[in-house]
Amino acid sequence: MAQPTVGFIGLGAMGEPMAKRVAGAGFPLVVLDANADKAAEIAKVTGGTAAAHGKELAERADVIVTMLPSSDIVRAALDGDTGVIAGLKPGTVILEMSSGVPDTTRMIATELAAHNVTLLDCPVSGGVSRAISGELAIMAGGEDADFKLGEPVLATMGSSITRTGPVGSAHAMKALNNLVSAGGFLIGIEALLIGSRFGLDPALMVDVLNVSTGMNNSTQKKFKQFVLSRKFNAGFGLDLMVKDLGIALGVAETTGTTVPFAILCREMWQGAQKALGPGLDHTHMARFSEMLTGDELHPAAE
Numbered sequence: 001m002a003q004p005t006v007g008f009i010g011l012g013a014m015g016e017p018m019a020k021r022v023a024g025a026g027f028p029l030v031v032l033d034a035n036a037d038k039a040a041e042i043a044k045v046t047g048g049t050a051a052a053h054g055k056e057l058a059e060r061a062d063v064i065v066t067m068l069p070s071s072d073i074v075r076a077a078l079d080g081d082t083g084v085i086a087g088l089k090p091g092t093v094i095l096e097m098s099s100g101v102p103d104t105t106r107m108i109a110t111e112l113a114a115h116n117v118t119l120l121d122c123p124v125s126g127g128v129s130r131a132i133s134g135e136l137a138i139m140a141g142g143e144d145a146d147f148k149l150g151e152p153v154l155a156t157m158g159s160s161i162t163r164t165g166p167v168g169s170a171h172a173m174k175a176l177n178n179l180v181s182a183g184g185f186l187i188g189i190e191a192l193l194i195g196s197r198f199g200l201d202p203a204l205m206v207d208v209l210n211v212s213t214g215m216n217n218s219t220q221k222k223f224k225q226f227v228l229s230r231k232f233n234a235g236f237g238l239d240l241m242v243k244d245l246g247i248a249l250g251v252a253e254t255t256g257t258t259v260p261f262a263i264l265c266r267e268m269w270q271g272a273q274k275a276l277g278p279g280l281d282h283t284h285m286a287r288f289s290e291m292l293t294g295d296e297l298h299p300a301a302e
């Protein structure tokens, strides 16, 4: 049986390598990005084609992946005369892989169901490196029968797929994962700043944390690579992290959960966004903590 055609919308830091994985597994690909040159380039290297707009993409695709910055942008891509909804065929499956807002996702899924179109929320964790290797951790919300329809495409991009419950649940899970990740980054950087003033080498501290109980994803994969190196180019935006923390706190609010530590964490990331400006990599957060204490983190060898 012929492979279903996959329409891929959003070819940024994550979408580009993910679309390449889908094409590499043999799925015919139609791509779309607000940056038309980018779409043309990805179409060329994957042997796919670029659609002029969402309507055309939807007319040609059986499965549609959205990998866009926010739920508002997903909404905008769906609506309008040339939007995705205008071209949808009954039976289409939409895999909403952006990190989105659970309530918005549920509303969109209900609306699409009236067109006999299924939406699953399938956000990812693992960053650009695991998007390139096809080893993302994928969370999937939706009905079991619907999930089966999207699973073969998801399997090309991730090495683990965890079913989280009904539609919207994966978007909640993803935001809560990033809350934990954001907190781990922040407390780790503050520990390095304290240790550095005490006379400890920050690079040595990272090594010790990584064989001790203070280890986390940031100590393992971010501090030496992107902070101590002063490269600040992990590939995940500070603005996107602040957006995800807002989603996590929205879930806390709707569930009536008291979370002072999470609120402080969001305040800190938002403070960094305001102080440092838009468009930066999230690892610049360390520079905000440095500004507060008046020191910079460098390995002792320097």
Ligand code: NAD
Pocket (backbone or CB within 6 Å): 009, 010, 011, 012, 013, 014, 015, 032, 033, 034, 035, 038, 067, 068, 069, 070, 073, 076, 077, 097, 098, 099, 100, 124, 125, 126, 127, 128, 235, 236, 237, 240, 244
């Ligand atoms: P990005 O900003 O690098 O890419 C977004 C892409 O969407 C850009 O190419 C942009 O041109 C395109 N775009 C914007 N509006 C559009 C529209 N209306 N129609 C078509 N294309 C449009 O973002 P990213 O880092 O790839 O992140 C995408 C999503 O994945 C976000 O929700 C983010 O929170 C999530 N995420 C990112 C990472 C990461 O490490 N970067 C990891 C996990 C999840």
